[in-house]
Amino acid sequence: MTATPPMVRALRGAITVDRDDPAEVRAATSEMLAALMQRNAVAIDDIISLMFTATQDLTSEFPAVAAREMGMNRVPLMCAAEIDVPGALPQCIRVMFHCYLPADRAPRHVYLRGARALRADLADESDVQ
Secondary structure: OOOOOEEEEEEEEEEEOOOOOHHHHHHHHHHHHHHHHHHHOOOHHHEEEEEEEEOOOOOOOOOHHHHHHOOOOOOOEEEEEOOOOOOOOOOEEEEEEEEEEEOOOOOOOEEOHHHHHHOOOOOOHHHOO
16 A cells, blocks of 8 residues: 655644734744644655745744744745735734645644634634633
8 A cells, every 4th residue: 555645735824923022923933833733744844835924013023033943944935024904913924834745634724813813714723822
């Protein structure tokens, strides 16, 4: 019996912070990435690239710094500003997480803290804090 070959998948994640502080941005980003990796059984070697966005009220730190601190030194990372839409969720960090997953494993997205409101249909009950 052969193993299911991996497929390229895109995972989505988002998390909010209470304030624009470098340590808080890094901690929240690490929390979100760790949850995505744990829920999808993804190792660093399975990651293709990460694309982060942050709302325009978060300027103290690049979310990618947290990924580097987690050992993602050879993973291509990019940060961008989220479109400043009136009424959008503030103080939010998002990620598009490209990785290899077995074809028969459904992606599990992560929406934590206040970001749960963005996609309550995709957030696990364990995301409630």
